[in-house]
Amino acid sequence: MGAGWLSRWPVIRQLKGEDGRGQAARSARTDALRPRVEGADTVARSVCPYCAVGCGQLVYVKDGRVTQIEGDPGSPISRGRLCPKGSASKQLVTHPGRQTTVLYRRPHGTEWEPLDLETAMDMIADRVVRTRRETWQQTHEGQEVRRTLGIAGLGGATLDNEENYLMKKLYTALGAIQVENQARI
Incomplete structure (x- = not known):
């Protein structure tokens, strides 16, 4: 099998546009897609918070808000890979159901009540x-x-x-x- 077998592969021929089907593999929606990290203002290196492994993460931020979290290819531990929990860690800071206030339930109480942070501390x-x-x-x-x-x-x-x-x-x-x-x- 010579080196020419790769150039005969249909996907390669389509993408190179050699067989007239190259455009069939594309659409206006495909052309409009952009990487989720393209518009980030800053990128911070971090460590995944879920376990003791310490996988490296890249945290993309735009206008002061986290927009994406991905594995850090420069991490010697994880080499850009994240487990399912690490891949979903963006939700730790952006999920609308995230608890952002201190709640307190008094002894023998049945209801939670909000407390200011200073009182709780x-x-x-x-x-x-x-x-x-x-x-x-x-x-x-x-x-x-x-x-x-x-x-x-x-x-x-x-x-x-x-x-x-x-x-x-x-x-x-x-x-x-x-x-x-x-x-x-």
Whole structure:
């Protein structure tokens, strides 16, 4: 089989326009199509937030809004490929059903109520400080332990390495010793 077999392949002949059917493979709609990333103002390199693999992503932004997320061919980890979850990660920031406000359900309550972020953060800080104070152990069975068993941390797969590092540092500074990550479980 010689090198000429490729030029005899019907698709190649159509696209080259050699057999009169080249235009049959095209339409006005096909000619009008443009890449989804063509009009982007900026492109940011990022890491997929779904698991511990760390696949590289290119995030395309136009007018301050994410318009497309694709695999980064320059990533030595994923070489431009994304799994189905990574391919759909644009929805994390653009889906209309995305929760954008803090909701709180009071103890024994049945309804969620909106809270402003500052109030929610103050509530969390107060509870962390109170729990640490109430459950602090300076010693255990004669050994100095300086810990609390009242606070634990479970990181999620949507946290990257840097975020997990900071979470571990925070929990360690609080004296928590039960720190794990869902991506490892």
